[in-house]
Each structure stands twice: as structure tokens, then as C-alpha cells.
Amino acid sequence: MMKETTIARSVRLLCAAGLGLSLGLANQAASAQDSSQPMQRVEVTGSSIKRLVSETANPLTVFKAEDFAKQGLTTAQEVLDRIPSNSSSFGAGNVVGGNSSGLPTGGQSSADLRGLGSDKTLVLLNGRRIANHPYDGASVDLNIIPVSALERVEVLRDGASAIYGTDAIGGVINFITKRSVQTTTITAEALLPRAPGADEKRVNISSGFGNLDQDGYNVFGVFDYHKLDILTSQQREFSKTGVIPERGLNLTSGTTFPGNFFDPGSNITGNPGRAGGCDQPYSLPIGGGGTCRQDYTRLIDNLPAQKQTAFFGKATFKINNDHQATIEYLHAENDVLSHTAPPPQTGLILPKTSKYYPGNPGGGVPAMAGLSGQPLSVNWRPTEAGQREINSLGAADRLSIGVEGVLRGWEYKTGFTLSESRSEEWFTGGYVRDESFAAGVTNGILNPFGKQDAAGKAYLDSVALRGKVQDGKTRNTGIDFKASRELWDLAGGKAAVAFGGELRREEADFFVNRDIAGQAASSGLSGSQSTSGSRTIKAVFGELSLPLIKDLEVQLATRFDDYSDAGNTTNPKLGLRYQPTKEVLLRGSASTGFRAPTLFEKNAPRSKNDTNNSYNDPILCPGGVPSSNPITNPLRDCDLQQFKLQGGNPDLSPEESRTFAAGIVIEPIPQATLALDYWNIKLKDKINALPEEVIYGNYTKYKDRFLRNPDGSPFAILDLKENLGKVNTDGIDLSLTLRSGGTAYGNFTFALDGTYVHKYEYQDEREGPYTQNVGRYAANNPVFRWKHNASLNWRMGVWSATLAQSFKSGYTDQNLDMEPQFRNEVPSYSLWNLTASYSGIKGLVLTAGVKNLLDKDPPFSNQGTLFQKGYDPRYTDAVGRAIYLRGSYTF
Known part of the structure; x- marks a missing residue:
């Protein structure tokens, strides 16, 4: 143990300021400055050698769980969205219509440090891995994180492959649960939006018993239930339509109700319902060829209905004074019900014999001029079948058994972890059996141009497609061991060493129910196939801490990984920490990274x-103009998915990276601390599919x-999937904390945490030209030049309050096929949250506040990547102003 220096204490405080530090922490830090009590070294994310938070050479941000409530943050995804270095664009809204590949997501949310992809951010629970989500096998689903059981979240903002694994290229997020609980706490939360939709409720209970020091054990458990109500596109003005002429927006579909037809005999396109205005507002008489266009945005969810339940239990036992054992168990479930527009059916054949052929008697379909009498090719969206509805059911289980202690001067930790993630998708409404449906049109039973008669309704009901369409499972089984101790004396203190190893087995299974999937082309799953794979990873690592002179420490680490299906790799890391004066701390690190292709990236069938x-x-x-080729079908070949x-x-080939970081922490006065960290990441052989x-x-x-x-x-x-090329990105992280200390008006703390991206460029192929992504939408997303989160915290006695702002700079929109006059610049976007808490009643803490205080709508965006139109649901708040209420009682 050692005493903290002034700046060390301040850096520790700074690290905890990312979400807007409560003044209680500030007071604790101030008290620590006046105390001669020695500080306990602990294991901190980024190193296997126990140390003070401020002693690391790595840029580390620590978020206290108590601060989540003060800002009304209710999910792990929402917490991580407040990290400026996190570029995650994968959340609940992405469930609607699938991910950027057009496939269902299983309700997954993920983190993406530095915008390199969620597959390059390593997510841990108590320092150990969690099984990745089964639909991509590359990233952890944040929905399974037991937020109510957390004590803190540690975010390491540079790569740490030498310590945790070769895939931690973008950084590491370590969710750390409470170590012990001896009381019972009941908590209830509610989020009540001003406008209809997206009501949110949560209730959890935690309880534990046993004092580890006195009784030799502690056992506790946490149960959590969270529910989010549906928010439809029609419940918000900014998302009601994909047709905004003054913006040049016409994101519509040529598969409509009533149906569009193409006559191959006369090369005529048309729609019998266009003269009557189509089916406004859902189908509109716009575009050429006398056809209608479907405004499918009107029949989707902005946010799907979602229910989450989680249980986390932990038991810790003292074997003796030097050794203790721990058992952890996590079970989490995520139930998502999402809706999109009714199922589009293309290439239907309507013969002249059908009573619904335009102009035929008995069908009520008006005649159309110029028809050849040949069978018509019809695109039709049967709205009477209802919205397509998918129920995504996710679940995760994780068992971790560990032993740690001191043996002959070595501090050791070892454990066994079994982690499994599962997901399944069910068609529960709207989908139809393609072949039978098409036969109903050909046989004259179904009317593609109007409402169905009794026979048509009965037939439509008979071709409804229901059932489980796919499911997947990933499993990680592993054992790990590490040990550390101090060695000899050097001029700056004692040298320390750590070493360890890991043996891990990864298994993945993905099953497609071909009887269901093969019947629904409109699902995007009709061509999906089952697959499976497995591999074994062996790893050893070592770390050495050398305090060469006073206030100068060198940290050396290296890791060797051997993948049974991707070869082996050795990745070193160098860290430096130097404190020339009590007001200035310098730090830096350099490392290499290696990410092997996932089992799905290697094995997924076409x-x-x-x-x-x-x-x-x-x-x-x-150019949108049908050619004279006799096989041309405008309803198939023009302006259609x-x-x-x-x-x-x-x-x-594996992805490989080089990371460099250098930073300075300055404390000119005890009340102010500023940290600046430069980071530079070079990635080659990036694995992805070429953007369509x-x-x-x-x-x-x-x-x-x-x-x-x-x-x-x-x-x-x-x-x-292929190795596309290189990605180069660099920028600066800024953190600022200002503390008032005690005043007649209470204690105040101001915190600012921001990330400036100087460069983000990528190649679509090896040795190809670079595409610049900063400040502009390229491929499937923008990269924000500047993001920050700022907060002002106040505390006086039993009262406290937090005013917080999150900010994203503007960017050039996707502007896909936009005329010059309609090219859009998305403006900057900021949200303000205000909360206040009262703790004047024993055991009771009451919190109330307003999220999105100014009721800020998302800025307009013409992005076409996601199903939601008129805005980008990945980076904005679709809910609007909402009252946040929370009550917590401990006894």
C-alpha cells in the first residue's frame, strides 16, 4: 500500500466524472486529501497488477452506478451512449427491419468504441468474458447486463489485447457488480413521455446476508424487470412519412396496395387504383408509369415493445484469511415485438382468366387502356394481412466460479466460466406463404387491386405464415489463471510482475427453419441457411511494472494467443507514466491487436x-429508366429493393491493428483537473461485406x-464477408472536472467528457482509395467530429441535483441519389436532462426529473439504411420530453 499524491486523488476523481459525478464523491475525495489514511490498491481494468486507479498508463473512465439514476439512465446501452468515445449505432430501433445487413437482430444492443465496429470492443463482466450474441457471433448483447446489480463500469479507451484478448482493439468495457450486499433494497422507476408511446417501467429488488469479514461469507441476489411500451412512427411528427417533397425525400416502395402491374406484351405499367388516389396516405399517386408508391414508413415501429428480466446472484466464501471463493450466476431474458409494413409480394402472375384482370366482369377492377391480354406481372402489398410482426426472444446464462487469494507472496485469481447466449425469432403476424399466396392470385381467388371478398379473406387467412423461423446459440467455456506480486526495489519503488493464461472453447449453432423461412421472401430470411462451428483458443500473457525512477513507471506486457482455426499471434503493449510535478501527470501507451474472424464470418453459408x-x-x-431489353420489368428492376x-x-485473414495513445493530466489548482489524451489506431484487413x-x-x-x-x-x-482494406483513425479525448468545495449554497461539481475525431478514413478494398468518414455519412453511418457529455452537479445536505447535456456535432447526410438542391446537412444535436434527489428519510431515496428537457426532436435525415425514415434512430431520441421518477427503499 502507498499514500495517494494530490494529483493521484484528483485523477481518480476525474476518472469517476464521466457521467457527471455526484458531489458526495467529490466530498469523499476532498476528505481523502486531508487524511493520512493509506489507499488500498485494487485491480483496475487494463492491468493485472493491483494499483491505484491514477497509477495506470491507460486512459480509464469509471462510472459509478449511483450516477446512472441521477441522469435517468435505465439500460446498459443508454449508459454507454453517454461515452463520447462510443460510436454504437445498434439499439432497440435497429430491431425494426433488421440490422445494416437487412437481417433480424434478435433485439441486440451493442457497444462500439472508436467506431471500429462492435466486434472490436471487448465487453466483460467482472473481468471475464460473456458469450457473444448468436446472430453475429461478434459482440455482446448489452441487454443481458444486470444494470441494477452494478457497482461501476470501467471503460478502457485504448486497446488492451495484451491483457484481455486479441480482440480488444477499440477498447474494453468492464461491467463490475457489487462485491457484497447485506441489506434489502426495493427500487421502482417510471419514464412517462409527454407524447403517447414509449412508456417505461422498471422494478428491482436486491437482498443479501452475511458479513464476509465477520461471518466468512456473503450471499446476495438481484432481480430486475424492465418494460418499454411500443412507439410507432405515427406517434411522432418527425417520423410519420418517408415522403417529404420539400426535402426531396421519397423513400417509398413500388410494391403497394392496390397493386402495380406490368404488361410484358405492351410494356405498359399501371395501377387501377391510381385514378382514385391509390390508398392515401399509405399509398400515393406519385412517380411515373401510372403506378402507386407505398409509404411504408407509416406502418413501422420507431421503438418496438420490449420486456427484459434479469437475475444475478453472487456468493462469496472465505476459505481462510488468505483465500476466498466466489460463485456468480446470471440469467437474463429479452423479449422484443417489432412491426414493419405488410408483406410485399413481387412477380405475381395475374392471367386474363382472373375476374380481377382489369376490365373483366365480376371483379370490379376498372379497365386499363393498352393491355395486351397477356398475363400481368403484379407487385402487391396485402395490407389486409396486417403488419409483419416478429417476436425476438433472447436469453443468456452465465456461471462463473472463482478462487482468489495470496499464496507464498503471490496474489492469484483463477476461475471457470460457462457462458451461453441464445436467441430465436418467431413470425407472429402479417407474413404469408409466398407460393400459396401467388397461386391465389393466379387462380383468381385473391384480388391484388382491392379489398378481398369473403372467399379472398378466407384464402388470405389460410396462407398466413406463423412459427419459429430461426434460432441461434453461442457458448463460451473457459478457465483462466493469473498471479502477481511485487519484486525487487527500484529507484521509484518496487517492481511488480503478473502472468496468466486462458483456455477457452467457443461454439456456435445457427438453425434456420427452412419450412418457414423458405416461404417468406419478404422477411429477408428466405435464403438463410443453418450453420455451426467451434474452435479452441489458448493464451498466455505476462506483465511487468518497472518504477525506474521516482514518478516514472514503465509497464511492459505481452500476450500469445493460439486459435485452432486462425493461427497464432503475439501482441505486446508498452505503457509509460511520468509525474514530473505534483500538478502534471504524463501517460502513454502503444500496443498491437489481432482479431480472428468469428465463427460466423468464416462458416456462414451463402x-x-x-x-x-x-x-x-x-x-x-x-438511371431509373427502363431499358428496351425484352426481359426488363420496371416493377422488378427500377427503384426497388x-x-x-x-x-x-x-x-x-485476421484483422491486425496498431494503437498509440499519449496523454497529460493537469491540476493547476486543487479544484480543477484537466486531462487530454491523444489516440491513434491503424487497422488493416478489416472484415466486412462491401457496402451495397x-x-x-x-x-x-x-x-x-x-x-x-x-x-x-x-x-x-x-x-x-471479405478483407476490405485499412482503417485509420485518430483524435483527442478531453475530460475536465471543476469542484467548488463546500460553500454556503452547497457543493458544486462540473464535469465535461468529450471526444474529437480528427480523422476516420477507410478503404473498401486493399490498396484502394480512402473514403473520409468524419463529419459525413459514408457507407452505413456517419462519424461525429465532436461528441461530449457535460454535467453540473449540486449537493446540499439531503438534497442533490444534476443537469446534464449530451451533444453530437452535425454532419453531411447520406444524400443517396439526392438532387443538389436537396442535399442535406444534419445539424448538431443536444439533449438536456434534469434530475433532483432527496434522501432525508432513513433508507429512502426519491429521484424525479425530466429527460429531454427541451423536448428536442431528432433533426431531419434522409438516410435510407434503416426502416425508420425522416430521422436517424441510432443517434437521436425518438421519445421526446419525459418525466422520470424513481424511488428506492433500503432496510
């Missing part, structure tokens, strides 16, 4: 799925990727 955006076939409908052939690639808009945007270059049927009609674009 599957044919929908593109995210609508496109024109470059041969049959160049096309198909892409996706899948894994067994020939993938890149393929369609350069047909000359990528024409070999356009796969066609024997007759020349489009089949799909080939878009498998």
Missing part, C-alpha cells in the same frame, strides 16, 4: 437476402458481382 436500400438494376433500368448474396468466407451502395454506385468496377439468372434477369449481388 444466403440470399434483401438489400437495405432501393436500387435500379444498372443494365435493365440504368434488390437481392444480395451474403455469407461467410473461410479464406478470411458502393457496389451499385460503380457498376463498371463491380460488374462481376452482379449475378444473373439464365435469362439475364437479376439474381443478386455477390456480397460475402
Whole structure:
């Protein structure tokens, strides 16, 4: 043990200021400055050697769980969204219509430090791994994190592959639960939006018994229930429509109700319902060819209904004074019910014999001029089938058994972890059996141009498609061991060493119910196939801390990993920490990283799925103009979602990275601390599928990727996982804390945590040109130039309050196929939250506040990547102003 220096205490305080530090912590820190009590060294994320938080060479941010409530943050995803270095764009809204690949997400939320991809952010629970979500096998689903059981979250903002694993390229997020609980606490929360939709409720109870020091044991458990009500696109003005002419926005579908037709005999397109205005406001008489366009945005969710339950239990036992054992168990469930527009049905054949052929008697469909009498090709969206509805059921279990203690001067920790993540998708409404549905049109039973008669309704009910369409499971089984101790004396203190190893087995299974999936092309799953895979990872690592001279410490670490399916790698890390004066601390680190392809990236079979955006076939409908080719079908080839052939690639190379970071912490006066950290990451052989808009945007270059049927009609674009090229990004993290100390008006603390991205560039192929992403929407997302979270905290006696702001700078919009006059610049966006707490009654803490205090709507965006239109749901708050209430009673 050693005494903290003034700046060390301040840095520790600074590290805890990321979400807006409560003044109680500030007071504790101030008291510590006046005390000669020695500080206990603990294990801190980023090192296996126990030390003070301020002694690390790594930029580490610590969030106290008590501060979550003060800002009304109710989920792990929402907490991590307050980290400026986190570029996560994957949350509840993405469930609607699937992820950026067009496939269901299983309700997953994920973190993405530095914008390098969620697969390069390592998420831990109490320092050990969690099984990744089964639908991508590359990232942890944040929904399974037991927020109510947490004590703190530690975010290491640079790579730490040498300590935790080769995939921690972007950084490490370590969720740390309470060590022990001896009381019972009941907590209830409610979020009540001003406008209808998205009501949120949570209740949890924690209870424990046993004093570890006196009784030799502690056992506690936490149960949590969280519910989010649906928010539909029609409940908010900014999301009601994908048709905004004054903005140049016309994100619609050519598959409509009533149906559009194409006559191959006369090359005429049309819609019998257009003269009557189509089916406004859902279907509109816009566009050429006499057809209608479906405003599908009107029939989707902004936020799907969601229910989450979690149980976390922990038992700690003292074996003797030097050794203790721990058992942890986590069970979490996530139930998401999402809705999109009714199922689009394309390429239907309507013969002249059908009574619903335009102009035929008995069908009520008006005649259309110029028809040849040949069978019509029809695109129709049967709205009477209802919205497509998918129920995503996720679950996770994790058992961890560990022993730690001191043996012959060595502090050791070892454990066994079994972690499993599961998810399944059910069609519960709206979907139809394609083949039977098409037969109903051909046989004259179904009317594609109007409401169904009794026979048509009965037939439509008979072709409804229900059942489980897919499920997946990933499992991690591992044992780990590490030990550390101090060694010899050096000029700056005692040298210390740590070493350890890990043996881990990864297994993944993905099952597609072909009887269901093969019947629903509108799901994006019709071409999906089952797959499975497994591998073994062995690793050893070592770490050495050398305080060479007073206030100068060098940290050396290296890790060797061996993947049974991807080879082996050695990754070193160097860290420096130097404190030339009590007011200044310098720190820096350099490391390499290595991420092996996931089991899904290597083994996933090819599957044919929908593109995210609508496109024109470059041969049959160049520039949106149908060609004279006799096989051209404008309803198939023009301004419509096309198909892409996706899948894994067994020939993938691992991703490799180099990370450099350097920072300074300055405390000119005891009441002010400033930290600046520069980071630079170079990644090569990035694994991903080439963005579809890149393929369609350069047909000359990528024409070999356009796969066609024997007759020349489009089949799909080939878009498998591949090693695309390099990513280079750098920037600066800034943290500022100002403390008033005690005043007649209470104690005040101001905290600012921000990230400035100087550069983010990537290649779509090896040795190809770089695309600049900072401040502009490129590929599937923007990279924000500047993000920050700021807070002002006040405390006086039993009262406290927090005013917090989150801010994102503006960027150039996606502007896909936009005319120059409609190219959009998305403005900066900020949200303010205000909360106040009262703790004047023994055991009771009451908190109330307002989220999105100014009722800020999301700024307009013309992005077409996600189903929600008119805004970008990944980076904004669709709920609006909401009252936040929380009560917690401990006894």
C-alpha cells in the first residue's frame, strides 16, 4: 500500500466524472486529501497488477452506478451512449427491419468504441468474458447486463489485447457488480413521455446476508424487470412519412396496395387504383408509369415493445484469511415485438382468366387502356394481412466460479466460466406463404387491386405464415489463471510482475427453419441457411511494472494467443507514466491487436437476402429508366429493393491493428483537473461485406458481382464477408472536472467528457482509395467530429441535483441519389436532462426529473439504411420530453 499524491486523488476523481459525478464523491475525495489514511490498491481494468486507479498508463473512465439514476439512465446501452468515445449505432430501433445487413437482430444492443465496429470492443463482466450474441457471433448483447446489480463500469479507451484478448482493439468495457450486499433494497422507476408511446417501467429488488469479514461469507441476489411500451412512427411528427417533397425525400416502395402491374406484351405499367388516389396516405399517386408508391414508413415501429428480466446472484466464501471463493450466476431474458409494413409480394402472375384482370366482369377492377391480354406481372402489398410482426426472444446464462487469494507472496485469481447466449425469432403476424399466396392470385381467388371478398379473406387467412423461423446459440467455456506480486526495489519503488493464461472453447449453432423461412421472401430470411462451428483458443500473457525512477513507471506486457482455426499471434503493449510535478501527470501507451474472424464470418453459408436500400438494376433500368431489353420489368428492376448474396468466407485473414495513445493530466489548482489524451489506431484487413451502395454506385468496377439468372434477369449481388482494406483513425479525448468545495449554497461539481475525431478514413478494398468518414455519412453511418457529455452537479445536505447535456456535432447526410438542391446537412444535436434527489428519510431515496428537457426532436435525415425514415434512430431520441421518477427503499 502507498499514500495517494494530490494529483493521484484528483485523477481518480476525474476518472469517476464521466457521467457527471455526484458531489458526495467529490466530498469523499476532498476528505481523502486531508487524511493520512493509506489507499488500498485494487485491480483496475487494463492491468493485472493491483494499483491505484491514477497509477495506470491507460486512459480509464469509471462510472459509478449511483450516477446512472441521477441522469435517468435505465439500460446498459443508454449508459454507454453517454461515452463520447462510443460510436454504437445498434439499439432497440435497429430491431425494426433488421440490422445494416437487412437481417433480424434478435433485439441486440451493442457497444462500439472508436467506431471500429462492435466486434472490436471487448465487453466483460467482472473481468471475464460473456458469450457473444448468436446472430453475429461478434459482440455482446448489452441487454443481458444486470444494470441494477452494478457497482461501476470501467471503460478502457485504448486497446488492451495484451491483457484481455486479441480482440480488444477499440477498447474494453468492464461491467463490475457489487462485491457484497447485506441489506434489502426495493427500487421502482417510471419514464412517462409527454407524447403517447414509449412508456417505461422498471422494478428491482436486491437482498443479501452475511458479513464476509465477520461471518466468512456473503450471499446476495438481484432481480430486475424492465418494460418499454411500443412507439410507432405515427406517434411522432418527425417520423410519420418517408415522403417529404420539400426535402426531396421519397423513400417509398413500388410494391403497394392496390397493386402495380406490368404488361410484358405492351410494356405498359399501371395501377387501377391510381385514378382514385391509390390508398392515401399509405399509398400515393406519385412517380411515373401510372403506378402507386407505398409509404411504408407509416406502418413501422420507431421503438418496438420490449420486456427484459434479469437475475444475478453472487456468493462469496472465505476459505481462510488468505483465500476466498466466489460463485456468480446470471440469467437474463429479452423479449422484443417489432412491426414493419405488410408483406410485399413481387412477380405475381395475374392471367386474363382472373375476374380481377382489369376490365373483366365480376371483379370490379376498372379497365386499363393498352393491355395486351397477356398475363400481368403484379407487385402487391396485402395490407389486409396486417403488419409483419416478429417476436425476438433472447436469453443468456452465465456461471462463473472463482478462487482468489495470496499464496507464498503471490496474489492469484483463477476461475471457470460457462457462458451461453441464445436467441430465436418467431413470425407472429402479417407474413404469408409466398407460393400459396401467388397461386391465389393466379387462380383468381385473391384480388391484388382491392379489398378481398369473403372467399379472398378466407384464402388470405389460410396462407398466413406463423412459427419459429430461426434460432441461434453461442457458448463460451473457459478457465483462466493469473498471479502477481511485487519484486525487487527500484529507484521509484518496487517492481511488480503478473502472468496468466486462458483456455477457452467457443461454439456456435445457427438453425434456420427452412419450412418457414423458405416461404417468406419478404422477411429477408428466405435464403438463410443453418450453420455451426467451434474452435479452441489458448493464451498466455505476462506483465511487468518497472518504477525506474521516482514518478516514472514503465509497464511492459505481452500476450500469445493460439486459435485452432486462425493461427497464432503475439501482441505486446508498452505503457509509460511520468509525474514530473505534483500538478502534471504524463501517460502513454502503444500496443498491437489481432482479431480472428468469428465463427460466423468464416462458416456462414451463402444466403440470399434483401438489400437495405432501393436500387435500379444498372443494365435493365440504368438511371431509373427502363431499358428496351425484352426481359426488363420496371416493377422488378427500377427503384426497388434488390437481392444480395451474403455469407461467410473461410479464406478470411485476421484483422491486425496498431494503437498509440499519449496523454497529460493537469491540476493547476486543487479544484480543477484537466486531462487530454491523444489516440491513434491503424487497422488493416478489416472484415466486412462491401457496402451495397458502393457496389451499385460503380457498376463498371463491380460488374462481376452482379449475378444473373439464365435469362439475364437479376439474381443478386455477390456480397460475402471479405478483407476490405485499412482503417485509420485518430483524435483527442478531453475530460475536465471543476469542484467548488463546500460553500454556503452547497457543493458544486462540473464535469465535461468529450471526444474529437480528427480523422476516420477507410478503404473498401486493399490498396484502394480512402473514403473520409468524419463529419459525413459514408457507407452505413456517419462519424461525429465532436461528441461530449457535460454535467453540473449540486449537493446540499439531503438534497442533490444534476443537469446534464449530451451533444453530437452535425454532419453531411447520406444524400443517396439526392438532387443538389436537396442535399442535406444534419445539424448538431443536444439533449438536456434534469434530475433532483432527496434522501432525508432513513433508507429512502426519491429521484424525479425530466429527460429531454427541451423536448428536442431528432433533426431531419434522409438516410435510407434503416426502416425508420425522416430521422436517424441510432443517434437521436425518438421519445421526446419525459418525466422520470424513481424511488428506492433500503432496510
